[in-house]
Amino acid sequence: xxxxxxxxxxxxxxxxxxxxxxxxxxxxxxxxxxxxxxxxxxxxxxxxxxxxxxxxxxxxxxxxxxxxxxxxxxxxxxxxxxxxxxxxxxxxxxxxxxxxxxxxxxxxxxxxxxxxxxxxxxxxxxxxxxxxxxxxxxxxxxxxxxxxxxxxxxxxxxxxxxxxxxxxxxxxxxxxxxxxxxxxxxxxxxxxxxxxxxxxxxxxxxxxxxxxxxxxxxxxxxxxxxxxxxxxxxxxxxxxxxxxxxxxxxxxxxxxxxxx
Numbered sequence: 605x606x607x608x609x610x611x612x613x614x615x616x617x618x619x620x621x622x623x624x625x626x627x628x629x630x631x632x633x634x635x636x637x638x639x640x641x642x643x644x645x646x647x648x649x650x651x652x653x654x655x656x657x658x659x660x661x662x663x664x665x666x667x668x669x670x671x672x673x674x675x676x677x678x679x680x681x682x683x684x685x686x687x688x689x690x691x692x693x694x695x696x697x698x699x700x701x702x703x704x705x706x707x708x709x710x711x712x713x714x715x716x717x718x719x720x721x722x723x724x725x726x727x728x729x730x731x732x733x734x735x736x737x738x739x740x741x742x743x744x745x746x747x748x749x750x751x752x753x754x755x756x757x758x759x760x761x762x763x764x765x766x767x768x769x770x771x772x773x774x775x776x777x778x779x780x781x782x783x784x785x786x787x788x789x790x791x792x793x794x795x796x797x798x799x800x801x802x803x804x805x806x807x808x809x810x811x812x813x814x815x816x817x818x819x820x821x822x823x824x825x826x827x828x829x830x831x832x833x834x835x836x837x838x839x840x841x842x843x844x845x846x847x848x849x850x851x852x853x854x855x856x857x858x859x860x861x862x863x864x
Contacts, residue, residue, distance in 0.1 A: 605826035607863035610855055611639035611665050613791065613836035617844050621646060626656055635849045636856065639663035641834050650687035657688060665789065665832055666692025668732065671711070674718040682725045692789060693722055694730040694763050703736050708747045712754050719759035730763040730789060738772040757786040765836070767793030770816055771806050777824050784828040791836045794818065800841070808838045811851040812858070822859045
């Protein structure tokens with residue numbers, strides 16, 4: 605199988621990152637992750653973070669940037685990404701009060717403007733899904749699909765979270781095939797069909813412990829041009845560093861060690 609780089613979305617370690625940003629990054633590097641995807645920068649300047657990443661041998665994949673900052677602070681965000689050597693600006697989420705079909709029409713316009721500016725700066729704009737992009741429909745079609753039919757790939761591409769895709773009743777491998785020509789990043793997120801905690805919308809677990817057909821998924825991904833498999837676990841029942849280490853070890857045993 606083709607080897608795809610493995611990264612971590614640092615939101616999984618958010619509590620630890622708030623306590624010790626640099627120290628947590630050091631632990632991530634020790635586990636063996638090759639890159640990280642940010643959700644904030646812990647108060648570090650771009651030059652400081654660049655130096656830390658170089659010291660640790662970690663690559664900056666990209667950053668989850670809220671839509672309001674893509675609208676109002678995009679130049680600042682692009683400059684930071686370019687300084688730390690990251691390639692991707694990712695819209696990760698939308699507030700609940702702006703998820704209706706009418707609001708999405710405005711989001712298409714805002715993402716088109718942001719995507720054009722990113723493209724001109726050598727940065728790629730991506731959109732990361734949850735479940736609501738499949739629940740909201742425009743002319744009977746999920747807004748997730750409408751987004752990538754409306755805007756071309758040089759403006760925006762998907763960062764598909766396969767856990768949320770399967771949770772929404774959609775075949776994750778089918779979606780890999782559907783978007784494989786414009787799919788640079790994948791979020792690999794395992795979860796339990798029968799939740800341990802009824803208060804959680806999705807009960808995420810370490811890779812290999814849930815219902816996602818991960819072996820079939822990584823086999824299919826190896827046939828694509830995906831650049832990064834990014835591990836993310838929304839909530840952890842075990843200590844988060846232990847959880848992300850276990851997920852990496854699973855990928856190492858079942859995927860990385862079998863790659864050529």
